[in-house]
Amino acid sequence: MSPAPSSPREFFEDYLPGWFGSAGGQSSSAGTLLFHVGPDTFALRLEAGQLRVARGLSIDAILQVSMSEADFAELIHQGEALFSAAASDRLLALRSLSLDPERAKLIRNVDGSVAFEITDGDLVRSLLLSPGVAVAGSDPPACTVRIAAVDFWALSRGDKNPFELLMDGKIRMQGRMDVAMALSSVLVG
Numbered sequence: 450m451s452p453a454p455s456s457p458r459e460f461f462e463d464y465l466p467g468w469f470g471s472a473g474g475q476s477s478s479a480g481t482l483l484f485h486v487g488p489d490t491f492a493l494r495l496e497a498g499q500l501r502v503a504r505g506l507s508i509d510a511i512l513q514v515s516m517s518e519a520d521f522a523e524l525i526h527q528g529e530a531l532f533s534a535a536a537s538d539r540l541l542a543l544r545s546l547s548l549d550p551e552r553a554k555l556i557r558n559v560d561g562s563v564a565f566e567i568t569d570g571d572l573v574r575s576l577l578l579s580p581g582v583a584v585a586g587s588d589p590p591a592c593t594v595r596i597a598a599v600d601f602w603a604l605s606r607g608d609k610n611p612f613e614l615l616m617d618g619k620i621r622m623q624g625r626m627d628v629a630m631a632l633s634s635v636l637v638g
Contacts, residue, residue, distance in 0.1 A: 453529060455522035457486040461493070461502050469500035478546040479553035481507040485585055487518035495546040506582075511553045512545045512632070513585045515577040523574055524567070527598055528605070557581035561591025561628040569598040578632045592624035594633065 453468075454460050461484065478495035483506065492507040493500060516524070545556065559580040567574040579585040596604075600619050603609035611633070614620045622629055 453525050455525050457484075457489055457491070457518060457521055460521075460525060461491040465493075466500045466502055476547060478511070479548055479550040480509040480511040480557070482545050483507060483510045483513040483585075485513060485515040486521045493546065500546075508582060510582045511548065511556050512581075513577075513579040513583075515579065515585045516575060520574040520576065523569075523572075524576070527569075527602060556632065559628055559631045561625060562586075562588070563629045563632045564590035564593045565601070565633075566593060566595040567598050567601045568595065574598070580632060590624065592622060592626065592629040594629055595621040595623075 451464075454464055475498040476495060477497055480494075482493045484491045484493070490505055492503045492505060492510070494503075494507075495501075545553070548556065557580055562577055562579040562583075562585070565576040565578070567576065577586060577590065596614070597619065600609060600614055604611060604614070611620065611630075615622070
């Protein structure tokens with residue numbers, strides 16, 4: 450398969466459904482996953498193993514992921530190995546689409562959001578995880594997690610354990626740890 454495009458529209462509407470189709474099963478999601486990238490919003494839903502993408506908000510969001518277009522492009526570039534491996538069950542928040550209804554309800558009801566600051570040298574990429582249909586970014590995050598890009602991707606692939614990285618000082622958290630643990634559970638392999 451060709452490399453993942455860094456354009457949000459091309460990535461979500463063209464590339465991702467075809468890529469996911471080669472790796473999905475027959476399940477349906479308990480709600481949608483919203484990606485806010487710059488001014489655009491993409492709603493992802495799993496229906497009978499097929500990934501459906503629509504533009505705009507959804508009233509049954511499980512989780513929202515917000516980032517700038519520049520951060521999106523760089524994170525897609527850094528995550529290329531996951532796309533090459535066709536590991537849809539291990540790709541970041543796409544995991545939220547495979548949650549059972551009870552777990553989805555728990556994620557929706559988390560009280561607060563988590564800001565990830567993903568460092569790569571002097572650069573800092575930002576990613577905000579917000580539960581359910583709350584307006585993403587309307588309140589300050591309940592917790593901020595700072596992590597190096599290499600460790601973020603190791604967590605996403607399941608190669609590293611968050612507690613191990615926390616104990617080694619490779620994850621720094623400020624704020625409510627319970628919110629970070631609840632929302633970031635969909636990012637960790």
